[in-house]
Amino acid sequence: MRDRKNSISKKNIELTNMKRAIKSSFVLAVILPFLMLAYGLTSWNDNGLKIAFMIGAVILEIIQISYCVVLYIQVRNDEFETFKILYMSYYVITVIMLMLASGSDMKVFDSEILYIIACAYFIFVPIVNEKDRLIIIIAMSVIMVTMVLIFRMDVRYVIDVCLIQILTMFVSRYQHNINLRHEKMNNSLRKKTDYSEHDPLTGLFNRRGLESRANAIWPYCERNKVSVGILALDIDYFKKYNDAYGHPQGDECLKQVARVLRESAQRSTDVVTRTGGEEFIIFVQDTDEHNIVQLALKIRRNLEAAKIPHAYKAISNYVTVSIGAATFVPGYGKDFDKLYENADKALYAAKNNGRNCIVYEGNLYGRIKNGIAQVISM
Structure with a gap:
């Protein structure tokens, strides 16, 4: 019985993840390409870089819209159990793209706003377990530190990245626990409704x-x-x-x-x-x-x-x-x-x-x- 309860809760979390992925994919499909275009057109005089950023914006748009459509189809057909890898890959790819945009933000505008937004996205959008969360946080840190070294940015960015990632780890864990409590409460309410509307002997509706x-x-x-x-x-x-x-x-x-x-x-x-x-x-x-x-x-x-x-x-x-x-x-x-x-x-x-x-x-x-x-x- 306990395994069944856990599977129901896990299934609900997976469905929640797919729905959040659809919403965030739609929002990012609208916002990020325009943001990248703005960066590319206003930051460099090199036409080659501008073209590269415009191509990147188009690719980003295609990826986000494609994910949005495919994930919507899977949710509509109740196939979220089969396609867990799909929405997890979406989150990973999206976080990586946000990291790359954050590196450009630091290099060009001496700003860490995009990086903080990327961390906030990871904290509040997906519901991931402890192991996956740790892997993603480490990957985010490695990507950002690597970009700092490649772009030869100030060493303070390495310190900032480490501090922000430590904060992200604690806040994401806290948010994860809130999400789990919320899902458990919803699951409990669903079960109470289910019990009150079903015949206990046959399982049919009462x-x-x-x-x-x-x-x-x-x-x-x-x-x-x-x-x-x-x-x-x-x-x-x-x-x-x-x-x-x-x-x-x-x-x-x-x-x-x-x-x-x-x-x-x-x-x-x-x-x-x-x-x-x-x-x-x-x-x-x-x-x-x-x-x-x-x-x-x-x-x-x-x-x-x-x-x-x-x-x-x-x-x-x-x-x-x-x-x-x-x-x-x-x-x-x-x-x-x-x-x-x-x-x-x-x-x-x-x-x-x-x-x-x-x-x-x-x-x-x-x-x-x-x-x-x-x-x-x-």
Whole structure:
């Protein structure tokens, strides 16, 4: 459990790093090239140096924008776990570029402002562990001291670099601890929300989680005339199942049914919920009669394939479900409660008509022959 918590926290930190990298890349892509151009055009009379600085500014712009685009794509596709090297390389390259700009700043303008900005960037933007932070600080020091010696600058710059790097080390460590505490606090809040909105037995959303997601989705669907639907499900004769096998085995049955529902409703917008006891709800959007009935039939097929034994063989040797389905486009008089009410009525109709079937809009979908649902008008 501890390893899982640490991995979640680490994952959140990596996502934070990628988002910070995107923001800083965009800012630096705008600021640094113009700054380098200004230095190049105002500091040297040598046209060759001016051209070199202009080329450097263009290269810097391309690098920053490229990183910005690629990192954004990775975050959008939730691939930050795979591309940790990408954003870490971004930070390293950016710090090196800032160091080179800082050396020019010291040489031309006798200024250490850019160097301090570079150190501040390293302190406040990336969240890095102790080992990586030490490596980067040493690398920054070596680069700057080397530039001081190559440019034959005053020895005081060596002393200044060392002092600034020592200060950077302590401040970055302090900032790192603040970032970690912030991430841990956010992680704790996320877990509390997660626990309050999920059923502890099956891991599915509970009624509170269903309401939270429905409230978030509903305005969009109403505004854009997107249809919504509910499948209301009951495990058939679950009380008899518990009487025959006992409640611990009944809990295992609920877990297996929940897994079938989760594997059947796989769209990212599908909300699979256990509302209590043997009752489940699947809330979907952008659906119609055909799609929601097909989803219900898919659940029946997958549950049949699971072959969960049932001692009460009135309708099957295995666990089955009755399903009530309802859909409409949200509007006046058509709210979530009305949709749920329609699905609940359809569920009771399914239970009153032999169970192990699906009811939608007065039609009962029973056994499947040759892949075709048998429909009986009610």
